[in-house]
């Protein structure tokens with residue numbers, strides 16, 4: 223399984239700083255953090271011993287652990303449509319036995335279904351952090367066009383997902399370039415090379431509010447994608 227690339231286009235630290243501010247004395251959980259790109263790009267602002275990464279790629283967590291021996295990298299063998307075909311879709315969340323101030327997940331729930339996103343966020347809330355920020359893809363024309371063009375580049379053909387850019391749809395999931403599901407919140411396992419889900423922002427807010435989870439949606443100035451943000455004051459306990 224692949225390690226997420228590390229180059230100037232995958233540096234998300236400026237967005238992280240914009241959302242969380244001063245982070246020096248805080249414990250950070252980077253969910254789906256691959257081999258620790260966030261830690262690397264922080265250039266010492268995130269302290270190694272305050273950083274934990276959980277990822278479903280063993281190659282990535284092994285590589286991160288040897289590069290940053292004082293940080294913590296936990297391998298979590300959960301199924302993913304694109305990243306981990308041999309994993310277990312019902313695997314329990316890891317028991318991490320540590321408290322976290324800030325929880326971050328960048329481009330993780332862009333590659334899962336909504337059910338997975340909701341369950342994971344409930345688990346994150348149970349860790350009682352000060353703030354959670356997870357990126358996602360919304361049904362917005364520029365993003366749909368970006369992925370449409372990427373799929374054409376890779377496959378020579380793609381279902382035209384640009385037409386889903388309006389308020390009529392709640393979720394749209396694209397498997398490779400030729401299979402699509404719409405408004406299905408929990409997906410069966412289906413192995414593919416590329417998998418993305420787009421969400422309708424108003425629907426997301428309503429859906430989480432039905433579960434008593436009050437989310438804020440922001441798009442940081444350094445970001446091309448929106449974030450679902452939960453502050454402790456908004457957590458109902």
Ligand SMILES: C[S@@+](CC[C@H](N)C(=O)[O-])C[C@H]1O[C@@H](n2cnc3c(N)ncnc32)[C@H](O)[C@@H]1O
Nearest residue numbers: 226254255256259277278279302305328329330
């Ligand atoms: C697009 S990459 C982003 C990596 C990293 N967040 C970054 O921005 O550099 C998505 C990552 O999410 C991980 N991932 C996907 N589903 C996951 C899950 N359910 N739990 C933990 N990690 C997951 C993948 O293994 C992959 O490393």
